[in-house]
Amino acid sequence: MSAARRRRGWSLGDAVVPVFAGLAFLYLLVPVAYTVAFSFNDAGRSNLVWQGFTLDAWRNPCGAPQVCEAFVNSLTVGLLATAGATVLGTMVAVALVRYRFRGRSAANLLIFLPMSTPEVVLGAALLAQFLSLRVQPGFGTVVIAHVMFSVSFVVVTVKARVASLDPRLEEAAADLYASSWLAFWKVTFPLLVPGIAAAALLAFSLSFDDFIITNFNSGAFTTFPKFVYVSAARGIPPQANVIGSIMFALALVLVVAVQVAAAARRRRAARAV
Amino acid sequence: MAHGTTTGVQDAAGPAGATDGPTSGGSGADLGLVGVTKAFGSYLAVDDLTLTVPAGTFFALLGPSGCGKTTTLRMVAGLEHPTSGSITIGGTDVTARRAHQRPVNTVFQSYALFPHLTVLENVAFGLRRRRVPDAVARARDGLALVELPHLADRRPAQLSGGQQQRVALARALVNSPAVLLLDEPLGALDLKLRRQMQVELKRIQTEVGLTFVHVTHDQEEAMTMADQVAVMNAGRIEQLGTPAELYELPRTVFVANFLGQSNLLPGRVREVRDGWVGVDVGGTRLVVPQDRAVSTHGDVLVGVRPEKIHLLPADEELSDDANVVGPGRVTDVSFAGVSTQYQVEVPGLGTLGVFAQNLAGGAQVALGAQVRLAWAPRFTFGLDGSTDASDGVVDLDRA
Numbered sequence: 001m002s003a004a005r006r007r008r009g010w011s012l013g014d015a016v017v018p019v020f021a022g023l024a025f026l027y028l029l030v031p032v033a034y035t036v037a038f039s040f041n042d043a044g045r046s047n048l049v050w051q052g053f054t055l056d057a058w059r060n061p062c063g064a065p066q067v068c069e070a071f072v073n074s075l076t077v078g079l080l081a082t083a084g085a086t087v088l089g090t091m092v093a094v095a096l097v098r099y100r101f102r103g104r105s106a107a108n109l110l111i112f113l114p115m116s117t118p119e120v121v122l123g124a125a126l127l128a129q130f131l132s133l134r135v136q137p138g139f140g141t142v143v144i145a146h147v148m149f150s151v152s153f154v155v156v157t158v159k160a161r162v163a164s165l166d167p168r169l170e171e172a173a174a175d176l177y178a179s180s181w182l183a184f185w186k187v188t189f190p191l192l193v194p195g196i197a198a199a200a201l202l203a204f205s206l207s208f209d210d211f212i213i214t215n216f217n218s219g220a221f222t223t224f225p226k227f228v229y230v231s232a233a234r235g236i237p238p239q240a241n242v243i244g245s246i247m248f249a250l251a252l253v254l255v256v257a258v259q260v261a262a263a264a265r266r267r268r269a270a271r272a273v
Numbered sequence: 274m275a276h277g278t279t280t281g282v283q284d285a286a287g288p289a290g291a292t293d294g295p296t297s298g299g300s301g302a303d304l305g306l307v308g309v310t311k312a313f314g315s316y317l318a319v320d321d322l323t324l325t326v327p328a329g330t331f332f333a334l335l336g337p338s339g340c341g342k343t344t345t346l347r348m349v350a351g352l353e354h355p356t357s358g359s360i361t362i363g364g365t366d367v368t369a370r371r372a373h374q375r376p377v378n379t380v381f382q383s384y385a386l387f388p389h390l391t392v393l394e395n396v397a398f399g400l401r402r403r404r405v406p407d408a409v410a411r412a413r414d415g416l417a418l419v420e421l422p423h424l425a426d427r428r429p430a431q432l433s434g435g436q437q438q439r440v441a442l443a444r445a446l447v448n449s450p451a452v453l454l455l456d457e458p459l460g461a462l463d464l465k466l467r468r469q470m471q472v473e474l475k476r477i478q479t480e481v482g483l484t485f486v487h488v489t490h491d492q493e494e495a496m497t498m499a500d501q502v503a504v505m506n507a508g509r510i511e512q513l514g515t516p517a518e519l520y521e522l523p524r525t526v527f528v529a530n531f532l533g534q535s536n537l538l539p540g541r542v543r544e545v546r547d548g549w550v551g552v553d554v555g556g557t558r559l560v561v562p563q564d565r566a567v568s569t570h571g572d573v574l575v576g577v578r579p580e581k582i583h584l585l586p587a588d589e590e591l592s593d594d595a596n597v598v599g600p601g602r603v604t605d606v607s608f609a610g611v612s613t614q615y616q617v618e619v620p621g622l623g624t625l626g627v628f629a630q631n632l633a634g635g636a637q638v639a640l641g642a643q644v645r646l647a648w649a650p651r652f653t654f655g656l657d658g659s660t661d662a663s664d665g666v667v668d669l670d671r672a
Contacts, residue, residue, distance in 0.1 A: 166383065166385060168381055168383055169386035169388075171352050171372070171379075172379070172381060172386075172387070173387075174372075174373045175350055175353070176378065176398045176399035176445075177373045177374075177399050177403050178398075178402050179373050180373075184333075186398075187387055187389075188583055191388065191389055236294070
């Protein structure tokens, strides 16, 4: 077919598609490239104007005051919120698909509510709630808030996976002497792992990224996005760009690794047949 | 179970708990259902079912889809709980036990193999749950029994349908259950493979000596494999017996039509004398042995299987002791090699089917010929005349 196309010669579609695709990628990647480039900026007071190339920020990513503290805070909150939201969300997802109970359809609907509510409203409402309960905003309230808004995403992601599981598999496990607890751990859970892992990654990135809700509920506690926002007034240090670039690179490596592993598994499966 | 594991599961098996593993000829346990009813809302899936399956038999539950046979099987497995009634295995009441506490294993229609485990681990699953010490070795024996030892390390997705079916069978068999349940296990296989697996299943059952309960809608499958067949319809058992009993002497219209084909002629009882029932069928007198008649008064259906009927030239002299109808006109002749199937339209009686074995080389009666139909009275059976004569006729569009 490609030979036939060559013989026909030049076609408009052949050129237009790559050009538009290229433009789209450029549009998507310019901010990322900018972030990476300015991590090498020899910034003085402000990292807004290119001053010259340096590796200073990369040699000492914690060089700027509070940047690493904020980063570690974000990692801690992210890991705790991910753990909480993933466990809770998985249990909700399994219950919603597998069991019939009163209020099931209402729960099914309400689980979408936090996803569709504006973050500003959620953040303000949570703060009002914490204040009326006389809870001091800080690390704890941030974790609670993050679990709260990411649990919906976990439920939706895991639910799709549970729904695609053949309920006969759990029956077969029960038929083969597995109690419902064992049937879950030996059959249901291993089959849900891909969905749960995807949900956990999603929860972590939502938590790590969140600014609006965090800003309302963190008091004096500073996460990485909040640090960047606060420093924007007097100039974001290049160390923030370094950390941003590292996070981007990590995400990229993870995606590529998953793709490579999946391709290897497919090849193995194809060979075995 | 010769390896001395003691779990609650085996206690429940009663006599089966003391038997040997699948390859050394164990024996299953009796299965008893007493007054078992299952209602889904207002729909009665199983209606007051009472049934005993003797230990070591190959028992088939045969019926059309929706007759309650699968629900019955699932209640025995513990995957559904009866609305009322009780289920016993080897004399022990297991009605209140949950699926994992019952000494039964199921071969599911969709096989339900665990996709994340290898074939070997699938087969070893039940053994591991019961902490049988040499689970892997026994799982390998199980795979050998179904002739798939070379596929132990594959995943289920890498197997053909027939291979998956065998793995599902091995996974259930290695546990030496008191009762092995098979839910339409051959339904997803193509015809040739299905015939092959029928023979194989029968061989394995004879070899391991377990009690098999096989659910199927395929009457040929039930007849070729089972020692005992229970024909189910609308949540009830219509008739229970050996395949030959059910075929030769159906007691309901449903069984007469669902199991093979029958010619059913509506008539009225005129006399009962010397063990014979005389029936007037559209002006013709037919006789039915009294012990083969369900009803001996009023309206009845006189039945005869198509292969019992002989076609005779309309003018041939006949002995008095045969049942004869006709003359009628041959409206269809289909030659199928081993036999020829005729349709004969008899005025006032309708169309009768006749099978003639190919003894003389080719079809012997021409289309449109005038013939009479004769058969020995001892092959005749009498059914309740109040039932619709087409009850249980297999709809070819659905089958």
